[in-house]
Amino acid sequence: MNKLIVASTALVLVFSVFVASFVTLRPSADPKGSLDQCYVGVAFCGNTTSEAKLLIDRVKSYTNLFIMQSGPVSHNETATTEVCDYAVAAGLNIIVYFGDLNPRVLIAKDLEWRTAWTIASKERYGSRFLGVFYYDEPGGIWLDTNWTSVGNFSSRFALNSSSTYESAEQMFVGGLQRDGGVIMLKNNSIPIFVSDYALYWFDYLAGYDVVFAQVGWNSSFPQQIALDRGAATMANKSWGAEITWKYDSYPYLDSGSEIYNQMVAAYESGAKYITIFNYPQLPDNPYGVMQDEHFDALKQFWNDAVSHKILHDSITVQAALVLPSDYGWGMRKPDDRIWGFWGPDEKSPSIWDQSNKLLSQYGFSLDIVYDDSNFSLANKYSQVYWWNSPSTQ
16 A cells, blocks of 8 residues: 555656646647547557658648557657657647556556656647547457456456356456546546447447447448447447458558548448558558558548538438347357357347348448447437347337
8 A cells, every 4th residue: 555655646746747847739720620520530550750750741631630559659758749749730630549557557657657648638739639549459359359268367357157248248348447547537538549340339338438440341331330330329429430451461451442432431421530540560661551542542531521521421320220238249240259258149140130131221321239228219219120029119
């Protein structure tokens, strides 16, 4: 306890000095800083500040969002500040990736500067600092963990034969809610972002303010939108789409024309954030993995959606499919796993058939939500289908 008090006192002192020396860089208002309908940009996943600046210079005239998602840069306070200063000076809004802010696992010096930096950034960057990109793919990683091989490595995170769907949900949601970094961000009213490819509903329950659905990886695009938008709608939060890999090797990303179509579909479906996952940093490409065709697609989308407003948030959600409570099924294939521990059960075939039928019928006009007494379906959807009923209620 004494060590904890000393550490807490030191953290307060460090933060006080940090804030005093943190010169405010509040930008003047302009259309990019006040855009309400959609944030459009790229996720920087390179290794150096020079690579980040090069990418910013390439996209600053046709984006309004820069996600600093570089592991190496996020471990260096000076580099993090340098990149964010440069992005904001270029007229961009920023989201900063920190893989951890948890005092249980992060070494003290990194915890001190990251915590102080994050809080002070609200003043330094003003409304241009949108929040923190915290962890990555929590739902997908949980779903794809081999719990049999992991075993009881932790009493807090262990699924076994006595576990239930409800206890698995409580473990996932509660574990994130008790995370020291999540608590710090919530206490300081800093929005928390994450990118994921499964279990979006439970990401929102755990405390994330914005979840980016990872799209473009040969999954059902309408299904990913339905799951993420449905969760965000019920939680009364925003959602986004991150265009990610189509291939696990070069060229990684889909064609520029297909990525443009994906951005348009996400935008028309109501996504507030649309980004391209620009990873890895290729040795012969100073901009990352994005090629000219991808930058051209991004520029065309910006011009069509923002500059000329040819595109609109035009898709009306007509129906919702309601899944069972606590049912953490991946839904990527008929034999996908439930909470990463159980195989498909007796409900899975019905849900698979019902979801595919409704997605074929409604396309991007369908949301997929969960049966949860904490959230009301009233006045949200004109048609509501239950997983075990072919008719509406």
